[in-house]
């Protein structure tokens with residue numbers, strides 16, 4: 001049986017994979033830095049969601065979601081559009097608070113604290129849990145000011161410290177070489193892929209431990225997409241990453257763990273290799289083989 | 294059921310649809326008619342533009358021709374007089390200066406503040422919706438109505454402190470400035486009234502500028518751990534500033550030329566003095582203690598003086614009125630130039 005993923009492989013790749021043990025589905029090789037066979041039980045939990053229900057007004061869009069994200073790993077959230085992936089992601093740094101009339105029950109533990117508590121300081125939380133959006137959203141300021149924004153609003157005024165920080169974050173986001181000579185120029189003049197990496201650098205500048213990415217590459221061309229994927233592979237050594245993606249190949253390339261959402265339910269979660277080769281749920285298999293969605 | 298035979302050769306009906314078209318002369322009469330109508334419409338629009346322009350040019354020309362021989366330096370360095378050869382606009386110039394400065398000082402923070410509250414903070418309740426709808430109504434209220442309001446509320450203060458003529462009571466602020474109660478026909482009362490006139494305009498312009506800022510900027514800023522106020526202060530307001538400042542300057546320009554509310558609150562038509570005796574910019578520096586007294590003084594304004602000269606019987610004062618109009622227009626163009634400059638300055642900081 002030729003699977004969805006296999007149809008996207010080049011003949012050479014297909015030949016190479018034909019020698020691997022027979023599986024239900026074949027997964028593409030992971031990007032450098034993502035070891036899909038990593039034993040995640042060794043990693044303490046960075047995020048633990050328990051019994052989460054989410055409502056837009058009367059409309060419930062998440063049903064009893066339980067999910068644990070291990071530290072320093074990449075978790076991919078997949079599922080057809082409208083299934084609640086973004087909503088779930090936004091609960092992790094309380095960005096849903098900004099939408100009027102929303103309600104959330106259940107708990108989300110980050111560093112042992114339930115961040116859904118009303119007493120939680122969302123400003124601190126969002127510094128700790130950075131976010132990158134689908135549409136890159138550089139501020140209409142210089143490249144430098146974009147990256148320095150987070151530290152500045154946190155009170156950092158020292159020009160030298162800021163300059164160091166901007167450089168190291170741009171390095172981490174693999175953008176430094178391209179922009180080091182024009183830090184004072186407008187961020188809006190960068191290409192789409194560069195803008196998205198700038199947004200990642202900007203998020204890193206607040207020194208977060210968790211990075212949430214909502215379809216960070218879906219508006220980018222293939223070359224920029226693969227740069228972002230490589231970047232995720234590099235970042236996951238130091239950061240916990242949760243990424244929403246529509247692209248099944250991307251999910252399998254960049255993640256250790258995959259969670260499949262369907263109509264607001266977390267249908268299945270497990271190691272990426274397992275989800276893509278031997279999913280336990282029929283729904284998951286149907287989705288990743290492209291039978292719907 | 295029989296399916297039609299598949300064929301790759303074009304059917305005769307397809308071939309027939311290709312007919313020869315003469316692109317050069319448009320043999321089709323409907324095409325010629327459409328082209329003709331299109332040209333007629335373009336000409337109508339052109340005539341509309343040029344007739345408006347012609348009216349403006351005619352107006353300007355007649356005023357400038359009229360003011361020739363009267364408009365000179367002494368016109369802006371002397372106060373009003375019964376002699377058309379000696380009458381000047383100095384008192385009105387300073388009156389307008391104080392009036393506009395105070396109005397700007399009060400209306401800009403209030404207006405931008407209200408707009409920020411309505412757009413960025415206020416929840417969508419029936420009350421905020423009522424306020425938003427009525428702001429545009431308020432912007433359309435004739436200014437003379439605000440003049441009546443100002444007369445009752447600011448000039449007379451509902452006669453709470455006795456009749457305004459008495460002017461017996463006053464509050465002393467820090468021993469420097471005495472604010473009369475009720476205010477009476479002083480600059481402060483005029484500025485408060487003018488603030489009411491232009492506040493809705495400033496609020497609406499600022500709201501529009503704030504709404505034009507993409508919400509993704511707010512979300513991105515908040516996601517970086519900025520507070521709501523930091524987001525407004527560092528992202529939203531700078532991005533909206535070109536729009537806001539344009540709205541503010543347009544509103545202020547309107548206040549410079551507005552006469553009705555000033556006449557209503559009892560501003561002087563003939564004044565031969567400048568508020569607090571400040572009759573040259575040098576005095577602002579040499580006698581700064583007078584600056585705080587000026588708002589408590591009686592005043593006249595440029596448009597009032599122009600109106601006064603224009604309605605004098607005979608032709609003697611018409612060059613004086615024309616000169617006043619030219620000075621007023623010059624001040625207005627300075628303001629508009631200022632608006633362009635501010636727009637340029639504030640949008641230069643933005644790197645779209």
Ligand SMILES: Nc1ncnc2c1ncn2[C@@H]1O[C@H](COP(=O)(O)OP(=O)(O)O)[C@@H](O)[C@H]1O
Nearest residue numbers: 056061079080081082083084085086087088099
């Ligand atoms: N701001 C909102 N207000 C009301 N309903 C929303 C809002 N955002 C998303 N939804 C609804 O919540 C459901 C989940 O949406 P979302 O989390 O964006 O899905 P996904 O990211 O998986 O495509 C959808 O049915 C959507 O219509």
Ligand SMILES: [Mg+2]
Nearest residue numbers: 085086087214
């Ligand atoms: Mg989404």
